[in-house]
Every structure is written in C-alpha cells, then in structure tokens.
Amino acid sequence: MTILLVKSGGPGAIEEWRAAFATVRPDLDVRWWDDPSVDPLAVRYALVWAPEPGRLKTYPNLRLVISSGAGVDHLAGDTMLPDVPIVRLGAPEAVWRMREYVALSVLHLHRLWHRFAANQRARVWDELPNPEAPERRVGVMGLGQLGAAALDALRPFGFPLSGWSRSPKALPGVRCFADMRGLKPFLAQCDILVCLLPATPETNGILNAETFAALPRGASVVNAARGSLLVEADLLAALDSGHLEAAVLDVFETEPLPPDSPLWLHPCITITPHVASFPGRPARARFAAEVITAFEAGRALPNLFDPKRGY
Amino acid sequence: MTILLVKSGGPGAIEEWRAAFATVRPDLDVRWWDDPSVDPLAVRYALVWAPEPGRLKTYPNLRLVISSGAGVDHLAGDTMLPDVPIVRLGAPEAVWRMREYVALSVLHLHRLWHRFAANQRARVWDELPNPEAPERRVGVMGLGQLGAAALDALRPFGFPLSGWSRSPKALPGVRCFADMRGLKPFLAQCDILVCLLPATPETNGILNAETFAALPRGASVVNAARGSLLVEADLLAALDSGHLEAAVLDVFETEPLPPDSPLWLHPCITITPHVASFPGRPARARFAAEVITAFEAGRALPNLFDPKRGY
Numbered sequence A, B: 001m002t003i004l005l006v007k008s009g010g011p012g013a014i015e016e017w018r019a020a021f022a023t024v025r026p027d028l029d030v031r032w033w034d035d036p037s038v039d040p041l042a043v044r045y046a047l048v049w050a051p052e053p054g055r056l057k058t059y060p061n062l063r064l065v066i067s068s069g070a071g072v073d074h075l076a077g078d079t080m081l082p083d084v085p086i087v088r089l090g091a092p093e094a095v096w097r098m099r100e101y102v103a104l105s106v107l108h109l110h111r112l113w114h115r116f117a118a119n120q121r122a123r124v125w126d127e128l129p130n131p132e133a134p135e136r137r138v139g140v141m142g143l144g145q146l147g148a149a150a151l152d153a154l155r156p157f158g159f160p161l162s163g164w165s166r167s168p169k170a171l172p173g174v175r176c177f178a179d180m181r182g183l184k185p186f187l188a189q190c191d192i193l194v195c196l197l198p199a200t201p202e203t204n205g206i207l208n209a210e211t212f213a214a215l216p217r218g219a220s221v222v223n224a225a226r227g228s229l230l231v232e233a234d235l236l237a238a239l240d241s242g243h244l245e246a247a248v249l250d251v252f253e254t255e256p257l258p259p260d261s262p263l264w265l266h267p268c269i270t271i272t273p274h275v276a277s278f279p280g281r282p283a284r285a286r287f288a289a290e291v292i293t294a295f296e297a298g299r300a301l302p303n304l305f306d307p308k309r310g311y
Helices: A011-022 A093-110 A113-121 A145-157 A179-187 A209-214 A232-240 A281-296 B011-022 B093-110 B113-121 B145-157 B179-187 B209-214 B232-240 B281-296
Strands: A003-007 A029-032 A043-048 A064-067 A138-141 A161-165 A174-178 A192-195 A219-223 A244-249 A269-271 B003-007 B029-032 B043-048 B064-067 B138-141 B161-165 B174-178 B192-195 B219-223 B244-249 B269-271
Touching: A003 A011, A011 A029, A011 A281, A043 A281, A064 A281, A093 A113, A093 A145, A093 A192, A093 A219, A093 A244, A093 B093, A093 B145, A113 A269, A113 B269, A138 A145, A138 A179, A145 A161, A145 B093, A145 B145, A161 A179, A174 A179, A179 A209, A209 A232, A232 A244, A269 B113, B003 B011, B011 B029, B011 B281, B043 B281, B064 B281, B093 B113, B093 B145, B093 B192, B093 B219, B093 B244, B113 B269, B138 B145, B138 B179, B145 B161, B161 B179, B174 B179, B179 B209, B209 B232, B232 B244
Parallel strands: A003 A029, A003 A043, A043 A064, A138 A161, A138 A192, A161 A174, A192 A219, A219 A244, A244 A269, B003 B029, B003 B043, B043 B064, B138 B161, B138 B192, B161 B174, B192 B219, B219 B244, B244 B269
Antiparallel strands: none
C-alpha cells in the first residue's frame, strides 16, 4: 500500500482528508503526520504545510512533496529538504476563494461592518450613514492572476477601481499605476487599499508608516498577501491616531498569530487565520490526486517549485 | 423662506442634511424636527421617518410628505395624516445598497466570518475549512426589483441560485419556485436563505419554526426585508438547537432593537440597524429635492403612496 502522509489542518482533520481522497484516489493509504503506526519506508507522497525542518528527509522512499498552500515559504526553513519534486498548491478554487475574500473584505469595510460589530457588542443602534460605492475608491496592489480576479469581483459593485504593480499593466475599467514613482499617486486616491503582492525582498514591509500616511485620512486596508509585507506596529499607530479607519488582515508577521498580539482585540481590526485563498479540503485533495496521478504516469507536473527562483 | 422639516437620523444629523440639500436646493430652509424656532405656518415640506402620530397634522401649510425610507409602514400608525401627497423614497441607490448588503451577508455566512469573529475575541486561530461556492446553495425569497438585483450580485461568485415568489417568475440561471406548494421544496435546497419579501398579511411571520425546520441542517438565514416577517423566538430556538448555523439580521420586530433583546449578544447572529438598502443622506437629499422640484412644477410625482393599496 502506498502511503500519503498528511500534515495539514491538525490531527482532527485526517478523517476529512481520507474522505476527500476516497472519492478521487481510493487506493492511497492516507495517514496523519504523527500516526505512530506509519512505516517510514512505505511513505511515497507527502501533502504538507509547515513540516518540522528535517522531518521529510526521514522518509527514504519519499518521491513527491505537495504543499497544502499556494506558497512554499513554509518549506524555506528546511535546509534538509529531500531531493524530490515539490509542487505548490494550484487548485483553481484558490483564485475563486480570493475573489470572494476581497469582495467580502471590501464590502465589510465599505458598509462599516467593523463598526456595527462593535456597536452590536455594546447593544448600540446607530445607522452610521456612509458613502455610496461611487464615492468609495478601491485600489489593489498586485495585478497578477489574483489581483485581476479580485478587481473582476469588485467591478459590478460600482467602486471606482485602480491598481498598482511593479511593471505597467492595463486592465479594463481600472486606473493603473506602476513602479515606485506611481506608488504615492496611487495611494493618494485609495479609500480602501487591498494588498495582493507576492512576498519578495522588494515588497518586504511595503505596508508601512510612509505608505499609510500617503493614503487619504479615513482609508482602510486589507492584507491578504503575506504577513511580511505589513509592518504591524505601523498599522496599529495609524489606526490609533485616527488616520486609518480599519483593517482586515488574513496574514501576519508570525503565524499562527501569537495570543499576546495586540492585533487580536483591536476594535478596528478584523482577523481571519490565513484562509483568504484557501480552498476546502476536497478541492485540495482533487488537486493533489491529479498531481500524484501525473507523477505516476511520468507526465509533467504543474506548479513545480524552483529553489533557485524561490517560488 | 420655504421650510423643509426633517425627522430622520437623530438631531445630530441636521448639519449633514443641510449640507446635502445645499448642493441641490440651496433655497430650502432645512430645519430639524424639534427646532423650537420653526414657524409652523412656514413648513411646506417634510422628510420623515416614523414621525409621532398626529404631528404632521399640526402644520397647516404642509403640501408634501417624503418618507426617508423605502417603506411607508412607519407612517401607518398615524390616523391623522394630512391629506397631502406622500412619496416613498425611491432613490436608485437603494437597489445598489441592497445588492451590496446581500452579497456581503451571503459571503460573510459562506466564509464563516461570524465564527472567525467569535474566534478573534477568544484569540483562537482555527482555519475552519468550509465548502466552496458551488457546494453552497443560496435561495432568495422575493423576486421583485430587489430580489432580482440581489441575485445578479450573487451570480458571479458561482453559488447555485434559486428563488421563491408568490407568483411564478423566471430569472436567468435561477431555479425558480412559486406559491405555498413550492415553498418547502425551495427551502429544502437552501444552504443560505435570503428574505427580501414585502411586509404583507400573507408574509407576516413567514420565517418561523416550520420554515427553519424545512431548511437543511446547518443552513443560515439573512433577513433584510421587514422585522414582521421573522418570528425571533423561533430563530433563537433553531440556532440554539444547532439546526441553523447563523443569521444576519437587518430588521426586527421592534426597532430600534431593545437593549434587553437576546438577539444582541447571540454568538451566531450578526446585527445591522435597518441599513441594508439605506442610501446615504446625499442620495436621499437628491431624491427629495427632485420630488419637491417636480411638485412645484406641477409634474407627476414618483412612488406615490396609495393608502388603499397600503404601499
């Protein structure tokens, strides 16, 4: 029996993983990462999120690693990765999930649901009049596949849309800005800023005090990219000074977000646990099963990680 | 000077109303409802929400009443309404606001943001895997202008859509059910139920224990119609038994929602203060100014209230 070892979602998730794989690859023996009855020699495939460094190296017959998330930065700390193909999650559902997440976050901030939530806890009934969509300018940083899909999801609501990217792009109905010279003019016209940039040395800490100061007073921010892009202390300062209105955060400098983080209980911050573009387990199992089947058939693998490029 | 008397939004709102009217009808003297310096004889127009019964009758030269909301049920208790035209708010922005509200509510429930909000308060990091949009069936009760617009807003997200109405309707990409015989088959396939029905004797209490029992286990409910449609005690029972997952409520049996209502602090209920389709004050001022100008020019008035029909 071929073993697929899973580290994703906590020990309680293994039954759901088994059920998901049963419908697409019932021949696989799907086991939890810390199952003591696993024979290390029988492990052929691993579907993982943030495995302990060195652990994958302990399975001599491991042939293929599949990341349970879109990024592979959670594997970067492992200097003893086995010399086998590593595939990034590429389920098409991930793009759909991000469309939903961006539309939900922007509408949440636009309609002041962060304030209604605080009012609900205080049993306060207050209509809080607020601008219509044509007076709420939404800007997206990062105009790749996810950024373009997010803008598609926002377009029908009538928000004036803009976008910013390193290299010039053109998107229908979107005012496009590019490179560092275009950054401040872009920010100056964003009432809601959505960050979907990739994590690179250039984007590290790009959501900082200077960036927030360039936004109009009362602007709000969504970070659904990577935690390394946001300087959390600068965000807290901009919220507490009243310059920024609110933030929706899906990613953090440290994940899981530590219990003592001041972000948790800040009244202007809405937190989700790195799920923005996360497909459900059935969708991820479908993708992993397709990759394993392609590997066994000797076909080319999608989304292959290239350690030299870093993604 | 022609006085426009305003009762909408609380005494603090009058400056915002004045600013809004200043851009469209600067000649009007816009006064707050309880302004002691108002000369009752100079009041020609009233823009009101839930005025005290009998009060409108005290302005002998009142020529026109405009409701500050889409409904006129807030005027129904006044048996001494003056014999002047009464116009329902008909700002086109109201339909756009409802599109936003329904998309926001459905995405909020679909992505389990009610649970993430509770987890945030408890500083709990848990991904809570959940189904993709194609596995989340959304049904809308009421297929008039608002229902059709709401379904348009949901369509791009890939939810399987259905609708229910008293008389048979056909909408593209929507599985349509009609009349009381179609109600239970409709409910049986709704993972998220959105109520946009008008308040009539037939719809009174239609969201009750029997309706909830006909929904699949784990379903969620949005009421953005009128509070009279929902039996609040039945909703609480269905949530507490675990049959229903969550609810988003914009309207209530009593408004403002009384401070001692058990709805306020229920962890599965998201509350907004009757703002689903509420346009901002500038949009309402634009509409009211257009109605007043049409009235003065002797032109036909839009959205005229007919006391015989009741709307």
